[in-house]
Amino acid sequence: MKNIFIYLILLINFNCLAQVKKIIVDYTLYFAEPNNLTNNERDKIMKGIYKKNGLITYKLYVNDSISYFVDNEGLNSSDLLTSLATNKSLYDTPIFSDLSKKKIYYSNSTNFIFFKKNQYLIEHPVVSNWSISSENKIIDNKVCYKATSIDNYYFHTKDKKIEFEITAWFCPEIPVSAGPVFFNNLPGLILEISYLDVRLYATRIEFIETEKFIKKPEGKTIVNYEEYVILEANKIEEMTKQINSKKN
């Protein structure tokens, strides 16, 4: 029954293939705010971050099987809290996805000062274990279906791997496998997604004739996500030891 359902979705997808596949999507970020924040240093900053709830936006540019996800100046904001809030979605630098090759790339952030700009091109894993259900709802007058994925993860620090589930609502009527941040690879554009303590909602979809905004990120050395986490952690450990040895 589930297989028949998936085939039906794919059939709808194929029938829509002739439609325009150059799209700009605006997403807005929302967080779940805990009610147990204290007055310690971290929670004071977190309170400031939560004030940005619903104010952080991103753009997803899609050109057929290529997509580019970028913040709307949040990370370049001179306001540290805005920058930290933008990062809550796990976004760090603009993300380039080649959906036909199932590849996701981004450059290292200049906020780690010991690596040069574009020193690394980081390859991020693609979500490949989506489970599509028949549950559906209307978003923006389009029928969207629910998909879930388990066993996703990110590294809070090198030694702390956080696993999480994702719930996404995708729309086969917009037949691109694109979505926000690192989440794509469904038979339709993802319009809503929730994971960890965040939710991203597509607030505007624009179909365009030409696409000029997609930029492939640069990096002298290609590493995968886990390798990059280790590189950063090892570099900080090395610098900490150097500083401590200077003090002694």
Add this chain to the structure above:
Amino acid sequence: MFSAIAMMAFSVSSFAETNFVEKKELKNESISEFQENLIATSWGLDRCTILYVSTYNSAIAQGFNSTQAGRIATAAFNECALIENPGPGDRQE
């Protein structure tokens, strides 16, 4: 040190002032050159770099993830670099 960053994170007014933002934008170029020179030298551990590492480690200890720690530490580094490497209009004669 981390408290100072927390205070800075909340000093929205200091970032909102147009003059301050304009000065900061003018200084961004000198800061990135400063950073490049810093990383290029074999032992460029000046005060600002030490502050970066200290703030980074402090943020991690406070429960921030590594990406957030990098942002917080960079904010501290940039503030330090502004003091260490002021623009021509800021020098005290």
